[in-house]
Amino acid sequence: MASQNSNIPTKILVIITLISLGFNNYFLPIDAEETGKALIESTCKKTQYPEECISALESDPGCFTANLTGLTRIAVEKSASKLVETLHIVDMLVQNATSDYPTWGSLVLCRYSYNTSVPQIQEGLQAFDQLKFDKSYKSVEAVKKAVIDCDHQGVKSLTQVNTALLRLIEDTMIILHLLF
16 A cells, blocks of 8 residues: 555656646747747848848748757758749740740850859858858859849849849848858
């Protein structure tokens, strides 16, 4: 009998501990999310396009638990993804181009610029992981140059996607610069 009674406090302690852990885990994500949201907002307020920056970063759940370095990595990843997405759009336009040779030629130049930028930003991500933030910055800067070069081609069907990519790239560069 004595051994059964001595197990009761142990069982109660285990139950209280589990309830406490469950209670903390239930409310902890809200606090972490609020902290992450505050970091996103304070970081993005330093960029040229704060609302777009906030929207882009909040679309990645990892941002809500990231520190500034993690947030910056996610911004570079978002830029790389947007670059690839833009390249696919340009590639489709090249393949479906009409008989307008000058527009087709401009699209081909844009595709070339974006194609060469993809490995550059991938190298930038690798440099970031090695904490070489200046090298990562230069790779993102190279993508910016490619976007500007493409935009100078004057292809009207690319204006919107180029603008979206350029704004994300410029914000990413500002955020990256906060690390050095």
